Amino acid sequence: MIYPTNFSRHEESPLASAEAIRAALNEYAATLETEHGTKLRDVLDTIFDNGRYQDMGQSLLNQVLGYEEIDLNIFGSLMPLDRFHVISAGYAHDAIFAVKLQSSNPWSLIAHSMYWLSMAATDRTYEELVTSIRASDARRRANLLHDKPGGSREKRRLIKEIWASGKYRSRDVCAEQECAGLDMSYSVARKALRGTPNPA
Numbered sequence: 527m528i529y530p531t532n533f534s535r536h537e538e539s540p541l542a543s544a545e546a547i548r549a550a551l552n553e554y555a556a557t558l559e560t561e562h563g564t565k566l567r568d569v570l571d572t573i574f575d576n577g578r579y580q581d582m583g584q585s586l587l588n589q590v591l592g593y594e595e596i597d598l599n600i601f602g603s604l605m606p607l608d609r610f611h612v613i614s615a616g617y618a619h620d621a622i623f624a625v626k627l628q629s630s631n632p633w634s635l636i637a638h639s640m641y642w643l644s645m646a647a648t649d650r651t652y653e654e655l656v657t658s659i660r661a662s663d664a665r666r667r668a669n670l671l672h673d674k675p676g677g678s679r680e681k682r683r684l685i686k687e688i689w690a691s692g693k694y695r696s697r698d699v700c701a702e703q704e705c706a707g708l709d710m711s712y713s714v715a716r717k718a719l720r721g722t723p724n725p726a
Contacts, residue, residue: 540622540624540625540632540633540635540636541621541622541625541632543636544618544619544621544622544632544636544639547614547615547618547640547643548615548618550643551566551570551611552567552570554611555567555570562605565603565604566612570615573616573619574615574622577616577619577623579623580620580627580629580630582616583614583617583618583619583635583642584616584617584620585616586609586613586616587616587642590609590613590656591659591663606652606653607646607652608646610642610643610646611642611643611646613645614641614643616639617635617636617638617639618639621633621635676709681708682718684708685700685701685704685708685710685715686718686719688700688704689722689725690723690726692725697719697720700719701715701716701718701719702715
């Protein structure tokens with residue numbers, strides 16, 4: 527794994543940490559075949575020296591995952607796994623910006639940068655990683671929908687509470703009588719009551 531030799535988890539300066547990440551990325555690029563390493567170094571320099579806006583790391587990640595198009599078309603000349611090196615650089619760049627603008631916590635951006643640096647060092651293929659990341663993100667988004675107030679998890683919890691209250695003698699009747707008020711279908715309400723204990 528690429529690891530910044532001058533980086534410490536107890537580093538006092540996020541700027542020093544970001545620069546250590548940049549140095550590690552450049553050291554890695556120097557180990558590559560000449561043309562490959564030069565292309566990567568050029569992209570790294572573009573990000574650190576010419577990056578004009580914050581949230582570059584997230585924008586680059588979104589571009590890799592296909593969620594958005596941005597005007598930095600810098601991935602075309604790179605090997606696929608180098609895209610994760612570039613995302614790491616983007617987050618380190620954002621940490622520098624955060625310090626300058628005092629707009630957000632630079633340490634969380636340093637943590638993101640280190641995470642994507644570790645992703646670049648995996649034995650998995652680029653396609654496997656992107657598929658896994660997309661699936662994980664889809665699960666996270668679905669959970670956010672299910673967990674929001676009035677979401678499916680709250681509705682299941684409420685139907686179970688109604689059943690546990692002893693108001694109804696059978697799960698079928700409970701589901702039938704309460705599903706409309708909870709904006710659930712009968713089948714979903716009845717399924718939520720499967721395996722629930724009988725009311726005390």
